[in-house]
Amino acid sequence: GPVSAVRCVIDGHDCTVVAQRSAGSGRVAFAAYPSELEEMGAAWTESGPTLPADATVSLALDADGxxxxxxxxxxxxQLHLTRRKDEAGLALGAWQAV
Structure with a gap:
């Protein structure tokens, strides 16, 4: 699916986080690229429920960043939401249906 991206700080590192619906599993796939070190690549991690083929993913920062x-x-x-937990790495909370 289409890719969404947002710049944020993860564990003190400026990063670009990208996400899209995985064609294989139908879940959301996330990756974080450290700024100025994008050539290092990133590992994709899937999260959340299996989504319909027409589902799109959006990323943003809340009022607390x-x-x-x-x-x-x-x-x-169907609208589902999650946010990053106060833990190390790209740990997300449980997905909530809205």
């Missing part, structure tokens, strides 16, 4: 991810499926109207 935490990473927030949302998915929306136009065909079902």
């Amino acid at each position: 935490r990473l927030v991810a949302a998915t929306l499926s136009p065909s079902t109207g």
Whole structure:
């Protein structure tokens, strides 16, 4: 699916986080690239429920600067949200249906 990106700080490092719906599993796949070190690459990690094929992923920062991810499926109207937990790495909270 289409890629969404946002710049944020993870464990004190300036990063670009990207996310998209995985064609294989239908779940959201995330990767974080350290700024100025993008050539190091990143490992993709999947999260959340299996989504319909038309679901899109959006990334943003909340008022506290935490990473927030949302998915929306136009065909079902399903909206799911998660945000980064106060833990090391790219740890996300449980996905919530809205």
